[in-house]
Amino acid sequence: MTRVTAVLGDITTQDVDAIVNAANNRMRGGGGVDGAIHRAGGPSILADCVARFPDGLATGDAGWTTGGSLAARWVIHTVGPVYPGERDLLVSCYSRALAVADSLGAATVAFPLISAGVYGWPLDDAVLAAVTTLRTATTSVAEARIVAFSPATLEVVEATLASSG
Template identity: 85%
Template sequence: MRHVTAVLGDITTQEVDAIVNAANNRMRGGGGVDGAIHRAGGRAILDDCVARFPDGLATGEAGWTTGGLLSARWVIHTVGPRHPGDRSLLVSCYQQCLAVADSLGASTVAFPLISAGVYGWPLDDAALAAATTLRTTPSSVTEARIVAFDRAALEVVEAALAASP
């Protein structure tokens, strides 16, 4: 059984095998989590994005790059849906990230709340989608951390974990 936890902090400093980037379709860096990961990880992440994703990445899909200067070996990039939108695409992001982690052999992965920032997904639903999907999707990942950016988000994630199967 996978251990899913909520932590307060900066996703770029998590000591895990892989961190998840809530990217945009272009895969060339951006704002929010995406910008923070690219800044902290350095140019190698962007160069790998350009090489691996010349045409970008579709919403709901995931792929990986080097972690660059991050302590995490890999960055798993996924493109969440904008709200209002198709919730199944949000769930797919988490499922696809776990599949990519499995292909890499990553056992510990840190996730942001995908689509809960500038893409406008309601925080309560984003947290519930994350908690439920991370707990119920078959995977070899042994630890999934949901990294909350502030105390209010942490409380929402903790409530979602308490309510999820």
């Protein structure tokens, strides 16, 4: 069973096998988490995105690239839905990211809250989707770490972990 943990911090500095990027469909970098990962990881991430995803990536799907200059070896990119959107696509982001992690042999994976930023997904539901999916997935990932960017978000994640455990 996967251990789901929560930390306050910067996803780009997590010492894990892979970090998950909340990417856009074009897979050419962007703002928010996506921009931070591309800036911290360097140009090799973008070069790998261009090579691996010439036509971009569908909402709800996931794929991987090098981690570039990051502590993490890999970046698992996933494209979340814009709210209001299909919740099953949000759940698919977490499931597909875990499947990609399994294919890479990644034991530790750090996740942002997908779609909870500029894509406008309500925080409580975004956290519930993440926690439920990560806890119930069939995966070899030993630790799925949810990285909260603010203390208020960390509180919501920790409360959801405690109440759904």
